[in-house]
Amino acid sequence: MSKKNLLVENERNRQDLGFGTKLTDRRKRLLKQDGQFNVKRKGQSFEAWLNIYNRFIIMPWKIFFLIVLLVYLLLNFIFAITYYLIGVEHLIGVNMTSTHSQFWDAFFFSAQSLTTVGYGRISPDGFAASWVSSIESLVGLMMFAIVTGLLYGRFSRPNPRILFSDNALIAPYLNINALMFRMVNERSNQLINMEVSLVFSKIEERNGLPTRRYYGLSLERAKVNFFPTDWTIVHPLTEDSPLYNETPESLAASDAEFMIAIQGVDDTFADAIHVRHSYKAEELVWGAKFTPMVEEDGEEIYILDLKKVGNYRPANLNY
Structure with missing residues (x-):
């Protein structure tokens, strides 16, 4: 040789x-x-750096539930403010005695729409409020489908x-x-x-x-x-x-x-x-x-x- x-x-x-x-x-x-x-990578694209599924699968349970809770509250606040800007008078059943009660009624109506619970005390009236509530229901279905998938991925992943x-x-x-x-x-x-x-x-x-x-x-x-x-x-x-x-x-x-x-x-x-x-x-x-x-x-x-x-x-x- x-x-x-x-x-x-x-x-x-x-x-x-x-x-x-x-x-x-x-x-x-x-x-x-x-x-x-x-090893730390440099020059990654944002998508590669984010790697969101992997992050949610491997992060500690406390951080995972904290993020889910914060996203849930943030979405409800965003939709509650949207309903408030549209006009809470378009939400039938809202307590109109004070601004404080109006906002929190809009917030909890948002939570019911996001989770598709719909207790029925408050309901949308008019095109704008009905359109927002329908979008929120879709966002809620997608959000909980994603969270359910992440929960399954975390529980089904062997973690010796x-x-x-x-x-x-x-x-x-x-x-x-x-x-x-x-x-x-x-x-x-x-x-x-x-x-x-x-x-x-x-x-x-x-x-x-x-x-x-x-x-x-x-x-x-x-x-x-x-x-x-x-x-x-x-x-x-x-x-x-x-x-x-x-x-x-x-x-x-x-x-x-x-x-x-x-x-x-x-x-x-x-x-x-x-x-x-x-x-x-x-x-x-x-x-x-x-x-x-x-x-x-x-x-x-x-x-x-x-x-x-x-x-x-x-x-x-x-x-």
């Missing part, structure tokens, strides 16, 4: 998670701890809650050492066929230039059929490991990052789930071992203490 063909072949076989080799800023991590990619240990450990393992981190399913739903992959990324000098490189790390166990308790992921530090002979100083100097990708099946939705996480070099603890999370209460059941997912104790490394 010629030298050029060998270079091409080596490049084809080069590990890369999709971040490329040029991301070498030592202050920034590639993968946020919440699993989001640490996997807790990770705050730190990854370099711990004694058999007669050698190993890189370890621990995770647990926070919820009571059943996760099955769980698979995990671990990639080690660091900056190396290539041809005098800093280049980010990626190394897949072999695991003691990369797949489990059931995930009822905690799972400690173990990468043995054998002579074949890219981490062999690495030190805390060398990992920090090379801006090391350990990126985790997990996939499995949530039997509640019978759908695939995906979780991501990462550890930086400074989040590694050298010479420690995780303490047990499972307790027994004297009955025929095991107790899993989720608060202990990151607990560890000092341990002497094997040298």
Whole structure:
């Protein structure tokens, strides 16, 4: 094989998670701890930036309901003002004793029209008021159809809650050492066929230039059929490991990052789930071992203490 063909072949076989080799800023991590990619796009079109469906699906529930409530109130205020400008005398049944009562009667008539409830105490009279109320009914039907679709999308979307240990450990393992981190399913739903992959990324000098490189790390166990308790992921530090002979100083100097990708099946939705996480070099603890999370209460059941997912104790490394 010629030298050029060998270079091409080596490049084809080069590990890369999709971040490329040029991301070498030592202050920034590639993968946020919440699993989001640490990349911000610039030059997007407004439509691409807005991405309204995705925003409403992934935003917290409190913000979602707050926005729905604010939009509902805003629409009612807009239509109430419209009825008021047309003239509340065109709304039969409005309390005409004061301006205050007139406006709020128009507001609540708007709410009844928007939701198509129509109690019947107040009704439109004349072309203008009838036209506005018919438009409002159409807006209400569309609004609640959209909100219903968003609610279904939020409830039907698998949203795994996997807790990770705050730190990854370099711990004694058999007669050698190993890189370890621990995770647990926070919820009571059943996760099955769980698979995990671990990639080690660091900056190396290539041809005098800093280049980010990626190394897949072999695991003691990369797949489990059931995930009822905690799972400690173990990468043995054998002579074949890219981490062999690495030190805390060398990992920090090379801006090391350990990126985790997990996939499995949530039997509640019978759908695939995906979780991501990462550890930086400074989040590694050298010479420690995780303490047990499972307790027994004297009955025929095991107790899993989720608060202990990151607990560890000092341990002497094997040298």
